[in-house]
Amino acid sequence: MTTQIPVEKRAARYAEWITPPGMQFASPEVEQAYKARVQMFLDAIDLKKPQRVPVVPFAGFYPFAYAGVTPREAMYDYAKLGYALKKYHTDFLPDALAGSPIYGPGKVFEILDYKLYRWPGHGVPETTPYQALEAEYMKADEYDALINDPSAYFMRGYLPRVFGALSNFPMIGPWTDILELPFTGGSIIPFGLPPVQEALKTLMKAGEAALEWIGAALAIDGEEMATLGIPGLMGGFTKAPFDTLGDTMRGTRAIMLDKFRQPNKILAAMEKIVPLAIDLGTRSATNGKNPVVFIPLHKGADGFMSNDDFKKFYWPTLKAVILGLIENGLVPYLFVEGGYNQRLDIIVDPDIPAGSTIWMFDQTDMKEVKKHLGGWACFGGNVPNSMLKAGKPAQIKDYVKRLIDDVAGDGGYMLATGAVLDDAEPENLHAMIDAGKEFGVYR
C-alpha cells in the first residue's frame, strides 16, 4: 500500500525551510532570492515546473581548489574554510549551499585518533580530500552482538576500533546493566579506572574542539544564506542499512563475502538498523531545519550485486528507511553513486508516493531515468566530473542544453553534477551553471 505523505507535517517543515527561524537577511532582495530558490526546490520536489531548473552542483573539495586553499587548511583553519566557501558561492552563485560542516574538524579527529579515515596531512597529502580506510572494524562473528544491542556494540565493540582514544571503552559495561541499587555501584566502577578516565578526558577535549568548529561552520553558512540568499539543499543525513554495514563496519570485501557466508545475519542486522537510520535522518533534518535527508547510495550500484540480491539485500531496508522518513514529513534525497541502469524498475516502487523523494544520478542513462521516474520523483545529476575537469566550456554548454531538452521539460528536475566535485576548471563550472540558468527557464 502506498504510504501517504503527511501533508501538515511536511508543510510545517517546508515553512521552516523557506522562512528560516531567526534568519536576518542582509536586504529584502536577498531574502527574496533565498525564498525564490527554496520555492524552486519545493516545486521540483512536488513535480511541478519551477520558475527555472534549480542548478545545484555538488561541491566537494572544489571550492578550496578554486580559492587556493588546501583541503588540509579547510579542515583545520576555519577562517580559510569560510574564505574559500564565500569566494566559491559569490563567484559561481549556485542555487544550493556547499555546507561547511561536511569537511569536518581535523583537530577533533586528531584528538580522537580517528583510524577509519585518512585526511589531508594525516595519511594523505595536504592537497587530497579525506578518504576512508577500509578494514573490518566490525568482525565477522560480531553480528549477534550488533543485533542484540546496537548501542552497546558501538560503544564497546565497534567505536573502540575506530577511535584510538576510545580503545579502553570495552571496560565500560552496557548502560542497560544499571537497574537497581544493590547492583548499580558495580556499573560505575569503570569510570574510576585511569584508562577510562583518560578516554573521557580526551573525549571532553575533542568535544571542546568540536564546539569551536561548529560555531565557526554555522557562522559561515549563516552568513552566506543571509548575504547571498543561497539556501542549503539538505538538512539531514542517513544511510541505506546495507551501506551502513558495508561501508564503514564490515568493509566492501567482507560484506560481499558475508552475503554468501552469513546472509541471514546481514538481513537481521539491517532490520535492526532501519529504525536507527530513520531516527538519525529525522533528528538531523529537524536540527537542520530543512526537510531534505541526504542518503548516499554505494554498494547497491550496477555491478556490485545482481538484481536478485539488490531486491533481497539492498532495497527492502532502504525502502523502509525512505518510507519512515516520508512518514515524518521529510524528503529523502537519494544520491546514487555509480550506475543504476539495472535498478530503475525496482526503485520506482508503488509503495513510495509520488513527489516525496529526490534522486540524483551519476552514470545512469538520464532518458531512461526520465522514462521511469518522470511524474513519480524529482531527479537530476549526471553532468560528468570528467568533463568539468578535462572538457571545454562549449562542450559543457551543449551537454547541459541537451540534458535539459531531453529530460527537464515536465519539471520535477534539478541540474547537478553526477558525483561530488573535487576538481574542475572554473570556466567549465561557470559554463554548467550559466547554461542551466539560461536553458532551464520554464515558459
Add this chain to the structure above:
Amino acid sequence: MNALVEAITDMREEDAVRTANEMLDRGTSPIEVLESCREAMGIIGQRFEAGDCFVPELILAGEILRQISDVVKPNVTQASDVKKIGRVVIGTVQGDIHDIGKDIVTFMLDVNGFEVKDLGVDVPMAKFVEAVKDFKPQVVGLSGFLTLAYDPMKNTIKAMRDAGFTGKVMIGGGQIDEQIRQYAGADGYGKDAMAAVALAKGWIGA
C-alpha cells in the same frame, strides 16, 4: 565440467575447498587442481562480462582460489611453471588510497595468465618509473577513484614516457571515461576488471 569447477562456479565455497582437498587425497596432481581453478575462473570471467555475475562473485572466487592454493602450493614440487603471457605493473596513483578495484583487476589479470607487479596505493610517480625500468612490463595499469586522481594519472604517464617507457598504459576507476583517457594520455581505459584483461590481452596479442 568436473566437480571442482562446478563447485567454484556455483559459488559453493566449502564444497569447492573440500573437493580440492579430496582430489589431492586421491592423488590428483596439484597442477591439475590448479588447472580446474583456472577453468572455473574462465567461466566466471565470461559470466561477469555477460552481466550474469558481479563483483561479489569475483571476490568470493578469489577467496576460494586463495584457500585452494594455500593447500596446493606446498604440494607443488617444481615451480608450477605455467607460462605467463605478459607482465603488468599496477597501482593506485599518488594521493588516492582506494584499493578494491585495483585488487580485483590484479586478481583477474593474474588468473588470466599475467605476471602482475602490484605497487599498492598512493604510489608516487617515481615508483612507477622505477618499476617500469626494473620489471619491464608490456602494460601499466593506473587506478584511481577520486577525481583528484586525474592529474596524478596524467603526470605519472608523462613521467614514465619521459623515462623511455614504450608499453601500453590503461587507466580505470569510478570516474574514468574516454575524456579522461585522452586528458591523461592513456592508451585505454576500462569500466571493470574484465575490460582490463581484454585490453591487456589485446595489446600483447594473446
